Amino acid sequence: MIFGPFLRQKDMKDLLVVGMLKAGQFPKFMEFMQSDAGIAERKKVADLSKTIGTVAPDQSKVMFKIAVHDMDALHAFLDGSNPVSKPVFDEVMESYEIYELKQI
Numbered sequence: 022m023i024f025g026p027f028l029r030q031k032d033m034k035d036l037l038v039v040g041m042l043k044a045g046q047f048p049k050f051m052e053f054m055q056s057d058a059g060i061a062e063r064k065k066v067a068d069l070s071k072t073i074g075t076v077a078p079d080q081s082k083v084m085f086k087i088a089v090h091d092m093d094a095l096h097a098f099l100d101g102s103n104p105v106s107k108p109v110f111d112e113v114m115e116s117y118e119i120y121e122l123k124q125i
Contacts, residue, residue, distance in 0.1 A: 033068065033088045035122040038099070040083045046113035047080035053109040062105050066094045086122070095119075 042050055053059045063069055071088040089095050097103040099117050101110055 033090050034092070035124075036087055036089050036095075037120040037122055038085045038087060038095075038117060039120075040085075040099075040117045041115040042081055042083065042113055043115050044081070047076065047083070049109065050083065050113045053106070053113075058105055059109075062098055062103060066091055066098055 040050075054063070060069070063072075067087040067089045073086040074083065075085075076083050087095075094103075098106050099110070099114075099119075101107045
């Protein structure tokens with residue numbers, strides 16, 4: 022089964038992405054993530070059916086467990102080099118951390 026250019030399901034990586042948001046920007050972040058444009062870009066990165074997300078009680082951090090099939094697209098989505106996510110992330114994102122998950 023093909024998920025991205027030349028990738029098979031076994032090439033997917035489980036990652037944990039933690040995003041630190043600027044004060045008061047959680048609603049704008051979620052508006053983008055749930056928009057047609059946000060969903061289309063997220064599909065380029067990961068299998069959305071396997072995504073699990075949560076938010077800190079003060080809405081200053083978001084955390085997503087994702088099954089990534091394109092690491093370059095993930096970095097572009099988060100670091101501002103993706104032209105679709107850049108305007109929103111410049112406004113809402115303070116920083117992010119990525120952790121690779123391994124089942125034990």
